[in-house]
Amino acid sequence: MALQIMKARLKGAQKGHSLLKKKSDALTLRFRQILKKIIDTKLKVGEVMKLASFSLAEAKFICGDFSQPVLQNVTKAQTKVRLRKDNVAGVTLPVFEHYRDGSDTFSYLGLSRGGQQMTKLKANYDQAVQLLVDLASLQTSFITLDEAIKVTNRRVNAIEHVIIPKIENTLSYITTELDEREREEFYRLKKVQEKKKKIRAESERIARELKAKGAFVEAPNMLEGEHDEDILF
Numbered sequence: 377m378a379l380q381i382m383k384a385r386l387k388g389a390q391k392g393h394s395l396l397k398k399k400s401d402a403l404t405l406r407f408r409q410i411l412k413k414i415i416d417t418k419l420k421v422g423e424v425m426k427l428a429s430f431s432l433a434e435a436k437f438i439c440g441d442f443s444q445p446v447l448q449n450v451t452k453a454q455t456k457v458r459l460r461k462d463n464v465a466g467v468t469l470p471v472f473e474h475y476r477d478g479s480d481t482f483s484y485l486g487l488s489r490g491g492q493q494m495t496k497l498k499a500n501y502d503q504a505v506q507l508l509v510d511l512a513s514l515q516t517s518f519i520t521l522d523e524a525i526k527v528t529n530r531r532v533n534a535i536e537h538v539i540i541p542k543i544e545n546t547l548s549y550i551t552t553e554l555d556e557r558e559r560e561e562f563y564r565l566k567k568v569q570e571k572k573k574k575i576r577a578e579s580e581r582i583a584r585e586l587k588a589k590g591a592f593v594e595a596p597n598m599l600e601g602e603h604d605e606d607i608l609f
Contacts, residue, residue, distance in 0.1 A: 378550055379547065379550045379551070379554065382543055382546050382547050382550060383547065385543050386540065386543045386544065386547065389535055389539050389540050389543060390540065392535060393532060393535040393536055393540065396528055396531050396532045396535065397532055398465075399465045399466065399528055400525060400528045400529055400532055402464065402465040403464060403465055403467060403521055403524055403525045403528060404525060406464050406465075406521060407518070407521045407522065407525060410514055410517055410518050410521065411518065413514050414511065414514045414515060414518060417507060417510055417511045417514060418511065420507055421504065421507045421508060421511060424500065424503050424504045424507055425504055427500050428497070428500040428501045428503075428504045431493065431496050431497040431500045431501075432497055432501075434493045434496075434497075435493040435494055435496075435497045452477075453477070454476055454477060455474065455475075455476055455477075455502070455505055456474075456475055456476070456477045457472050457473065457474060457475075457509055458472070458473050458475060459471070459472060459473075460473060462517075464521070467520065467521065467524040468520075469516075469517040469520055469521065470513070470516050470517065470520070471513050471517070472509050472510075472512055472513040472516070473509070473513075474505065474506045474509040474510070
């Protein structure tokens with residue numbers, strides 16, 4: 377019974393190890409994809425931020441200082457971020473999405489002069505914000521996946537190097553004990569048979585000696601046709 381229980385535990389541990397290994401491989405694949413995207417996005421952010429800075433300098437040069445009108449008219453954020461969840465092998469990853477809420481309240485800026493530069497400035501910074509949101513989403517997913525991969529790999533190593541060898545050693549011990557008991561039982565049965573043979577041989581020897589001395593009286597055969605006298609009590 378203990379052997380069957382340990383075999384079931386070993387089978388469960390091996391199946392769990394296989395599933396966790398597949399999960400680790402899937403997480404590692406997604407981890408590398410996100411790392412590649414992070415590198416590409418950082419390069420794009422650098423380029424876009426450089427263009428946005430140049431656009432700001434051009435707009436200030438042509439339109440003058442427009443920071444005060446912008447600050448006075450800011451009542452709510454037009455660029456917002458929403459959160460959705462992505463599932464990768466049982467691990468929930470946060471994903472941030474960039475979207476615009478409402479119309480452009482600063483469309484009047486640049487009507488007197490520098491309208492083209494203002495439009496270019498808003499487009500460059502809008503693209504920069506979108507890339508920064510994407511980068512934040514990728515880095516958050518990167519950190520989450522990194523922690524999940526570490527935990528999964530620790531579990532895989534624990535099952536592979538601790539739990540499975542321990543169960544296998546227990547199975548080996550139980551099998552050895554059962555084999556030893558089987559050998560003992562076989563030896564005991566063999567000794568019993570040898571003793572019975574000795575007793576039977578000794579009985580046959582004594583019977584032969586008694587028969588040779590004439591002291592052996594053969595029991596009557598009940599199947600013979602001889603007539604037996606009635607016994608009166």
